[in-house]
Amino acid sequence: MSRFTLLAWQVGVAAALLAIWHVGSSVSIFGFYFMPKFFFSTPADVLGRVWKMFATGVVWRHLWITLTETALAFVIGSVAGAGIGFWFARKPKLAAIFDPFLKAANSLPRVVLAPIFMLWFGLGIWSKVALGVTLVFFIVFFNVYQGLRETSPVVLANARMLGMNDRQLMRHVYWPSTLTWVFSSLHASVGFALVGAVVGEYLGAAAGLGYLIHEAEGVFDVTGVFAGMIVLALFVIAIDWAVTSIENRLLVWRPQPHQQS
Amino acid sequence: MPQTNAPAVSLERVTVAFGAGATRYVAVEAADLSVTPGEFVAIVGPTGCGKSTLLNIVAGLLKPAAGRARVQGADVAGVMAPCGYLFQQDALMPWKTARDNVAVALEPKGVVRAEALTRAQDWLAKVGLAAFGDRYPHQLSGGQRKRVALAQMLIRDPQILLMDEPFGPLDAQTRALMGDLLLDLWSADRKAVLFVTHDLEEAIALADRVVVMSAGPAARIVAQHTIDLPRPREINEIRLDPKFHAIQRAIWNDLREEVLKTYQAQAGGAA
Ligand SMILES: Nc1ncnc2c1ncn2[C@@H]1O[C@H](COP(=O)(O)OP(=O)(O)OP(=O)(O)O)[C@@H](O)[C@H]1O
Ligand SMILES: [Mg+2]
Numbered sequence: 001m002s003r004f005t006l007l008a009w010q011v012g013v014a015a016a017l018l019a020i021w022h023v024g025s026s027v028s029i030f031g032f033y034f035m036p037k038f039f040f041s042t043p044a045d046v047l048g049r050v051w052k053m054f055a056t057g058v059v060w061r062h063l064w065i066t067l068t069e070t071a072l073a074f075v076i077g078s079v080a081g082a083g084i085g086f087w088f089a090r091k092p093k094l095a096a097i098f099d100p101f102l103k104a105a106n107s108l109p110r111v112v113l114a115p116i117f118m119l120w121f122g123l124g125i126w127s128k129v130a131l132g133v134t135l136v137f138f139i140v141f142f143n144v145y146q147g148l149r150e151t152s153p154v155v156l157a158n159a160r161m162l163g164m165n166d167r168q169l170m171r172h173v174y175w176p177s178t179l180t181w182v183f184s185s186l187h188a189s190v191g192f193a194l195v196g197a198v199v200g201e202y203l204g205a206a207a208g209l210g211y212l213i214h215e216a217e218g219v220f221d222v223t224g225v226f227a228g229m230i231v232l233a234l235f236v237i238a239i240d241w242a243v244t245s246i247e248n249r250l251l252v253w254r255p256q257p258h259q260q261s
Numbered sequence: 262m263p264q265t266n267a268p269a270v271s272l273e274r275v276t277v278a279f280g281a282g283a284t285r286y287v288a289v290e291a292a293d294l295s296v297t298p299g300e301f302v303a304i305v306g307p308t309g310c311g312k313s314t315l316l317n318i319v320a321g322l323l324k325p326a327a328g329r330a331r332v333q334g335a336d337v338a339g340v341m342a343p344c345g346y347l348f349q350q351d352a353l354m355p356w357k358t359a360r361d362n363v364a365v366a367l368e369p370k371g372v373v374r375a376e377a378l379t380r381a382q383d384w385l386a387k388v389g390l391a392a393f394g395d396r397y398p399h400q401l402s403g404g405q406r407k408r409v410a411l412a413q414m415l416i417r418d419p420q421i422l423l424m425d426e427p428f429g430p431l432d433a434q435t436r437a438l439m440g441d442l443l444l445d446l447w448s449a450d451r452k453a454v455l456f457v458t459h460d461l462e463e464a465i466a467l468a469d470r471v472v473v474m475s476a477g478p479a480a481r482i483v484a485q486h487t488i489d490l491p492r493p494r495e496i497n498e499i500r501l502d503p504k505f506h507a508i509q510r511a512i513w514n515d516l517r518e519e520v521l522k523t524y525q526a527q528a529g530g531a532a
Contacts, residue, residue: 157322158352158410160340162417163369172365176356253356253397 018043041223049227059231065208066235069125069197073132074190080133081140081189082182086174089148106138110196114203123204132196136189140182147181148174183250190243194236209235267334269421269453270296270319275328277314288314290479291328294472296421299451303464306474312457313349315474316423319455320346332421345419347410347427349457353398359409360385360394366413384412388442403430408439415446422447422454428463437496440467448493465508466496473516484515 001009024035025042053059088095114131121127151173159173201210209232216224272294278287289311296302304312317323318330321340330337332344353362363381364374372380385394388408398406407427414422427443428436440463447454458464464471465488473484488508490499499505 152352154348154350154352155354157320158346158348159354161320161322161344161346162366162413163340163342165369168368172354172357172368176354180356253358253399255399 037222038220039222041226045223046226046230049223050230053227053231059212062208062212063231063235065125066194066197066201066210069128069132069200069208070190070193070239072125072129073136073196074193076129077133077136077193078140078182078189081137082144082178085141085144085181086148086178089145095145102138102141106142110134111199111203114200117200118204123206128197128200128205128208131200132193135192135196139185139189139192143181143185144178147184148178151177180251180254183247186243186247187240190239191236194239198232267331268295269298269300269333270294270455271329271331272315272318273329273331275315275318275325275330277311277318277323278326287326287479288477289474290481292480292482294482296453296455298420298453301447301454301456301467301469302472303456303458303468303470304472304474305458305461305464306480307476308459310474310477310480312474313425316346316425316455316457319421320344320423343420345414345417345422347407347414347422347424349425349429351398351403351406351410353406353410353413355398358395358397359390359401359405362398362409363412363416366417370417380416381412384416385409387446388412388439404428404432404435407431411439411443420452422452422456424454425457426459427456428458436463440496443467444492444494444496461509461512462500463496465490465505465512466494466499471512473512484512486512486515 021035021040021043025033025037025040027033088098110131113134114127117127117130121130156169156173159169164172197208198210201208202214203210205211205214209228213225213228213232216222216228272292274291274293275289276287276291277289278285280286292315294302294315304315306312314323318325319332319337321332321337321344332341335341353359354365357365360378360381363384364377367377367380368374382391382394385391388411390405390408390412393401393405393409396405398409401409407430411427414424428439431439444467454468456464456467461471468488471486471488472482473486474480475483486508490502490504490508
C-alpha cells in the first residue's frame with residue numbers, strides 16, 4: 001500500500017467515525033437519539049471546543065505542564081532504570097538478592113501509589129513525576145538488565161582480544177548495548193511516563209491535561225471531556241512521532257525488520 | 262619480556278574439558294603443538310573436533326584442564342597482547358561502522374582517533390572494502406564482515422595471528438584472492454599464524470605445516486605434515502603443482518588411517 005492510499009484510508013476511517021457520531025447525536029429517529037448529546041456531545045461542538053482551547057491559548061499552559069511532567073518522569077525513570085539495570089547485570093549476586101523485591105514492586109498497581117505520592121510530594125508536578133517514574137523505571141530496568149546479560153559473548157571476547165581495558169570495554173561495548181536497550185524501550189517508556197502524568201493529574205492537580213478532563217467531568221461537561229481527550233490524543237501522536245524520529249536517528253546501525261529478506 | 266628463541270606458541274599435553282561430573286565432555290586430549298616465530302601452521306579436522314577450542318586456549322579465553330599453554334615462552338594467563346584473534350563467528354561491534362570497527366582496534370594502543378581513522382581506511386582498502394567504510398555490519402555480506410574483521414585484527418600488528426576459518430563464507434575465487442592477500446601481508450613481516458580451516462587444499466596452499474586433528478570427543482592431534490612447497494606461492498598456481506597433489510594424497514592417507522584407528526578404538530571401547 002502506498003503512503004498516499006494509506007493516508008487516504010486513515011482519513012476515510014476518521015471521517016466515517018465522525019459521520020456516525022454526527023448522525024447518532026443530531027438526527028432523531030422517532031424522537032430518539034442513537035447517541036444522545038448529553039452523553040456524547042456532537043463532533044461539531046467538540047471540535048469547536050478544541051479550536052477554542054487553542055485559539056484562546058488556555059490549553060498551552062496545561063500542555064506544557066503535562067509535557068514537563070512526562071519529560072521529567074521519562075528522564076529520571078530511564079536514568080535510574082538504566083543505571084540500576086546496568087549495575088545488576090554486572091553483579092549477578094546483587095541481582096539475585098533483589099530479584100523478588102523488584103518483581104513484587106513491579107506487580108503493584110501504580111494507581112494505589114498516587115495518593116501517597118500526593119502526601120509526600122504535594123499537588124504540584126512532582127507527585128505526577130513520581131508516579132511516572134515508578135512506571136518508566138521498571139520498563140527500562142528490565143530491558144537493560146536482560147539486554148546486557150545477553151550481550152554477545154563473542155563481541156565481548158573480540159573487544160578484549162583487541163586489548164581493551166575495562167574503561168574502553170565500557171565505552172565501546174557495554175555503554176552502546178545499554179543505550180540500545182534503553183532506546184528499544186523508548187516508545188513504551190515515553191508512553192508510560194505520559195500515563196503516569198495524566199493519571200496523576202486526573203487524581204488531583206491544578207493543571208495539566210488530566211486535570212482539564214477531570215474538571216470537565218466534574219460538571220458533566222461532556223464536550224469538555226471529549227475535547228480534552230482529543231487534545232490528549234493529538235499530544236500522544238506528536239510525542240510518538242518525535243520519539244520515532246529520534247529513534248531512527250540513534251539506531252541507524254540496527255537492521256530494519258523490513259530490510260531483512 | 263618474551264624470550265626471542267622461545268616458540269611463538271607451545272601447547273604441552275593440553276586437555277580441555279567442558280562441564281563437570283556426568284556432563285563432563287573432554288573436547289581435546291593431550292594436544293602437543295609448537296609454532297615457531299614466523300611459522301604458518303594450519304589446523305584441519307572434522308567439524309566439532311575442537312579446533313576453535315584450541316585457538317581459545319592459545320588466546321587465553323579458555324583454561325586447559327591439564328597441560329601447559331605458552332605464548333612466546335610465557336604461560337598463558339588471560340587475554341594477552343601478542344595475539345590477534347579472528348573469530349569464527351561474527352564479532353564486529355554492530356553499533357559501529359566498518360571504519361570505526363577497524364579504527365577502534367588502535368585505541369588500546371593510544372593512537373589518536375584522527376590517525377586511527379586514516380589508517381583504518383587504508384586497511385579497508387587493503388581488504389578491498391574502501392567504499393564500504395560507512396556501512397554497519399548488518400549492511401555487509403558475511404564475507405565482507407570477515408574481511409573487516411581481518412583488517413581489525415591486522416591493524417594492531419599482533420605478533421601471533423589466530424584465525425578461525427576466516428574465509429569460510431567466501432566463494433572459491435575470493436577465497437583464493439584473500440589467501441594471496443594474507444600470504445602477501447604475512448611474508449612482509451613473518452608472524453606466527455595458527456589458521457583453522459575445513460579445506461585441506463587451502464591449508465596446504467597457505468601453510469608451512471598442516472596439523473590434523475581426529476574427531477571428538479577427546480580429539481587428538483594425529484599427524485603433522487611439513488609443506489615444503491616453494492614460496493612465494495600463488496594459491497591458484499600452487500594447486501596445479503604435482504608436489505601439491507603428492508602432499509595432499511599423503512595427508513589424506515594419513516587422515517584416513519587415523520580416522521579408521523580412532524573409529525576402531527571407539528568401536529572396541531563400546532563393545
Ligand atoms: N562451552 C562449551 N560447553 C560444552 N561443550 C562445548 C563448549 N564449546 C565447545 N564445546 C564442544 O567441544 C567440541 C569442540 O568444539 P569446537 O568449537 O572447538 O569445534 P570446532 O573444531 O571448532 O568445530 P567447527 O569446525 O564446526 O567450528 C564440540 O563437540 C563442542 O560441542
Ligand atoms: Mg570452530
